[in-house]
Amino acid sequence: xxxxxxxxxxxxxxxYSCSYCPFAKKQYSASCLARxxxxxxxxxxxxxxxxxxxxxxxxxxxxEQKEELGAVLVVPYGEALLHDxxxxxxxxxxxxxxxEYVGAQSNFSFPxxxxxxxxxTCHGEKRKLRLWGTFHPEMVDMDAFLTTCRQLDSCSVNYCxxxxxxxxxxxxxxxxxxxxFPNRYLFIxxxxxxxxxxxxxxxxxxTAIDPYFPLELMKHTSGEGGCANSCFVTGNGDVYGCTISRxxxxxxxxxxxxxKQTQGRRCSKRRCDCYLAYxxxxxxxxLFFEPYxxxxxxxxxxxxxxxVDGTLVFDGETTISEDRAGWLSxxxxxxKLLAATSLPYEIAMRKLGKAASLFSxxxxxxxxRIVMNEKGLDVIQPMEETVVAKxxxxxxAHQIKCYVYRKEDTCYKLTLEEHRTQGKFLQWKKEQFSxxxxxxxxxxxYKIILEGHCLQIxxxxxxxxxxxxxxxxxxxxxxxxxxxxxxxxNDLEAVSYFPFSVAVESRSEEVRRAAAIVLDNLS
Numbered sequence: 308x309x310x311x312x313x314x315x316x317x318x319x320x321x322x323y324s325c326s327y328c329p330f331a332k333k334q335y336s337a338s339c340l341a342r343x344x345x346x347x348x349x350x351x352x353x354x355x356x357x358x359x360x361x362x363x364x365x366x367x368x369x370x371e372q373k374e375e376l377g378a379v380l381v382v383p384y385g386e387a388l389l390h391d392x393x394x395x396x397x398x399x400x401x402x403x404x405x406x407e408y409v410g411a412q413s414n415f416s417f418p419x420x421x422x423x424x425x426x427x428t429c430h431g432e433k434r435k436l437r438l439w440g441t442f443h444p445e446m447v448d449m450d451a452f453l454t455t456c457r458q459l460d461s462c463s464v465n466y467c468x469x470x471x472x473x474x475x476x477x478x479x480x481x482x483x484x485x486x487x488f489p490n491r492y493l494f495i496x497x498x499x500x501x502x503x504x505x506x507x508x509x510x511x512x513x514t515a516i517d518p519y520f521p522l523e524l525m526k527h528t529s530g531e532g533g534c535a536n537s538c539f540v541t542g543n544g545d546v547y548g549c550t551i552s553r554x555x556x557x558x559x560x561x562x563x564x565x566x567k568q569t570q571g572r573r574c575s576k577r578r579c580d581c582y583l584a585y586x587x588x589x590x591x592x593x594l595f596f597e598p599y600x601x602x603x604x605x606x607x608x609x610x611x612x613x614x615v616d617g618t619l620v621f622d623g624e625t626t627i628s629e630d631r632a633g634w635l636s637x638x639x640x641x642x643k644l645l646a647a648t649s650l651p652y653e654i655a656m657r658k659l660g661k662a663a664s665l666f667s668x669x670x671x672x673x674x675x676r677i678v679m680n681e682k683g684l685d686v687i688q689p690m691e692e693t694v695v696a697k698x699x700x701x702x703x704a705h706q707i708k709c710y711v712y713r714k715e716d717t718c719y720k721l722t723l724e725e726h727r728t729q730g731k732f733l734q735w736k737k738e739q740f741s742x743x744x745x746x747x748x749x750x751x752x753y754k755i756i757l758e759g760h761c762l763q764i765x766x767x768x769x770x771x772x773x774x775x776x777x778x779x780x781x782x783x784x785x786x787x788x789x790x791x792x793x794x795x796x797n798d799l800e801a802v803s804y805f806p807f808s809v810a811v812e813s814r815s816e817e818v819r820r821a822a823a824i825v826l827d828n829l830s
Contacts, residue, residue, distance in 0.1 A: 309375070309378070309407070309536060309598050310375055310377040310536050310537070310538055311380070311537050311538070311587065311600075312354075312379040313379075313380055313381075313382050313537070313538070313550055313583070314347075314350055314380070314381050314382070315381070315382050315383055315384065315539070315541055315550070316342075316343040316346040316347050316383065316541075316542035317339055317346055317542045318339070318340070318385040318387055318390075319385050320334060320339070320385045321385045321386045322386050322414075322416055323386070323414055323443055323446045324446070340390070343542065344390075344392045346542035346543070347392060347396050347542075349560070350396075350540060350542075351396040351399050353544075353559060354379070354400055355399065358405055361404075375405070376406075376407055377405060377406055377407070378406060378407050378408035378409065378410075378599040378602070379397075379409045379410075380409075380412070380439070380601045380602060381397075381411035381412065382411075382412050382550060382583060383411070386413060386414055386416060387411055387413065388417040388422065388438075393411065394422050394429070394431075395429050397409050397410070397426065397431060397436070398429035398430060398431030399431075401431045401432040401435040402430060402432060406435070407435065407598075407599070408435050408436075408437045408599055409436060409437070410437035410438050410439065410602055411439070412439045412440075413440055414440065414446070414447075415438075415441075415455045415456070415459075416447070416455075419455060419458040419459060419462065423462055423464070433463065433464065436465065437465050437602040437604055438464060438466040439466065439467055439469075439602060439604075440452075440466055440467070440468040441469055441470065442483065444470070444479060449479065449483055449486075452468075453483075453486055456468060456488070456491065457488075460488060460491075465604060466491070466604070467492045467493075467494060467602070467603045467604045468487065468491065468492075468493055468494075469517075469603070470483070470493075470495060471495075471496050472495040472496060472497055472498050472509075472513050472520065473498055474498075474501075474505070474506075474509050477509070477512050477513070480493075480495070480513075480516055481512070484516045490641075492603070493516060493517060494517050494519065494603055495516055495517040495520045495523065496581075497523035505524065519593075523582070525585075526578055527578060527579040527580070527584070527585035528577065528579075529576050529577060529578065529579055529584075529588075534549050534552075534574060534584075534588070536587070537587040537601075539552070540559055544559040544560040544561070545557075545558055545559075546558060546559055548575075548587075549574075549579075549583065549584045549587050550583045550584060551580070551581060551583070551584045552574055552575045552576055552584075553575045553576075554574065554575035582603065583601065586600040586601055586603070587600075587601075594824065597823075597824060598823070605641075607641040607642040608642055608788055608789055608790040608807055609642060609643065609782075610642060610643040610644075610645060610779075610782065610788065610790075611638065611642050611643070611645070611789070611790045611791075611792065612645050612646070612669065612775055612791045612792070612801070613644065613646055613647065613669075613792045613793075614646075614648055614771075614792060614793040614795070614811075615650055615655050615659065616648065616649070616650060617794040617795055618792050618793055618794045618811045618812075618829070619631055619635075619658075619662075619829070620659075621828075625658070626657070626658055626659070627658065627659055627662050631829055632662040634829065635662045635665050636662070636665060639665040643782075644665050644666045644667060645668060645669035645670070645775075645778065646666055646668070646669030646670065646671065647669055647670045647771045647775055647793070647798075647801065648669070648671055648672075648673075649672065649673045649763050649771075650672070651671055651672050651675075651676070651712040651720060652672070655669075655671055667679065667680050668680045668681075668684070668778075669778070670771055670775055670778065672719055672769075673756060673763055673771060674688065674754075674769030674770045674771060674773050675687060675688050675690075675720040676719050676720070677774050677778060679781060679782075682781060684781065687714050687717060687719040688719055688765060688768065689717045689766065690719065690721065690753070690764070690765070690766055692718065694753070695718045695721060697750070698721055698749075698750075698764065699711070701748060701749075702723055705746075707723050707725065708723070709721065709724075710724065719766070720763065720764065720765050721764045722762065722763055723761065723762040723764070724760060725760040725761070749764070753765065753766065753767055754766065754767060756797055758795070758797060763797075770800065771793075771797065771798065771800065772800040772801045772804055775789075775801060786806065787806055787807075789805055789807070790808070790809065791804075791805045791807070791808045791809070792809045792811055792829075793808075793809075793810065794810060794811045794812055794814075794815075794818065796815050796817070796818060799815070799817060799818050802818055803821040806823060807824075808821070808822045808823050809824045809825070810822035810824070810825045811829055813825070
């Protein structure tokens, strides 16, 4: 389990004086700053102690897999990153193995080179740093803000930026989106003080800037036991479910029994009315922000592989739906799309319909055929013609339908389909597979997969995962740069292999357990 830690100390003043911000009215206080620094030091030291305890447990033979990973996001009531002690603390936190990311919300008014130099002097791990920057048009010129963004880009710092969705600033924010690097996410927050609904035209315009803007307009219901992996800590150590909850769960620095999060707790709020609240619900719309959506930084991976039948095209459908095709169109602007299916190439492309042109190729026929359009690659794993002929004879003898798939004159896949009874297929059972194989005298040295009422037969060293690994070698990609979507037992090997794996509408408990993320559907 991964925990999203939020931290907010006593800091309550800022170097900006935005008209809508209550903290703009707070004056600088040396005593408040000293208190805030002491609170931050205490929190950082607590997390370091936590790491020491994890190390001690591992040393004494406890299961390392039970160690809870996490990430820390500073969410101040003011501007924290102007102060050196926050950068020093973030550097210390970044060195802790159990924390995968660290970062803070900011207005990006800090001197980039100076503060990043301090972070690195304190041996901070920059690869773990995640920053959330908010653009305030009434306080800073757009080009000046963009200069800071480009400095962060040149320093290889991962970040997102955003602004409030003020209708009068639509032209400015549209220009901002055009000038920002395309790979940087620009979020638009709902304007709470608008005192009227957004018009359809305004919603469309803001959605063109931020595809996730509609989430800001939704009513997110706090779920039972929701935010189970969210932990909001105040300067004195009090723990809450999230930044808007008022139900105190204990104190981080108190006795162990009180400091632990309660199980099956109820949120004090009926609605999650801001991103820092509703991101903890891990809704499917934030799939590409996982595993730590708190940072608001999407990661689409450099390539995504999709099973077709059951994942993109559901049972009973002959082609992909409009909404899934539209979703794939959006993804294709951010990443390379590839298929990983037991279907032959031509059938898979037909089922993908209007979305077929979005795919760069992929693994077809369970690896019997591998296609990569941009490299002119179309490789098949041939089956011996003597074996194909024998299987055709066996199928005829047992009154089983036999489909042979070829590229030109070479067979790369053969499918045996069980006969129908009263219009329905008799499903071959998994537990009958061995006896069925013996009954049909199926050849050794071939990959034979049972899928419902079909036996899929390909050459020995095929399979979805082997085919994907072949393509990754051609593309120069690692498994960490890739995502996989599947639903059936034929996908289990790939689902288990890739860190970013998604089980979609899977009826297999084994597949659901192996997947990093489980979705009920892709609609």
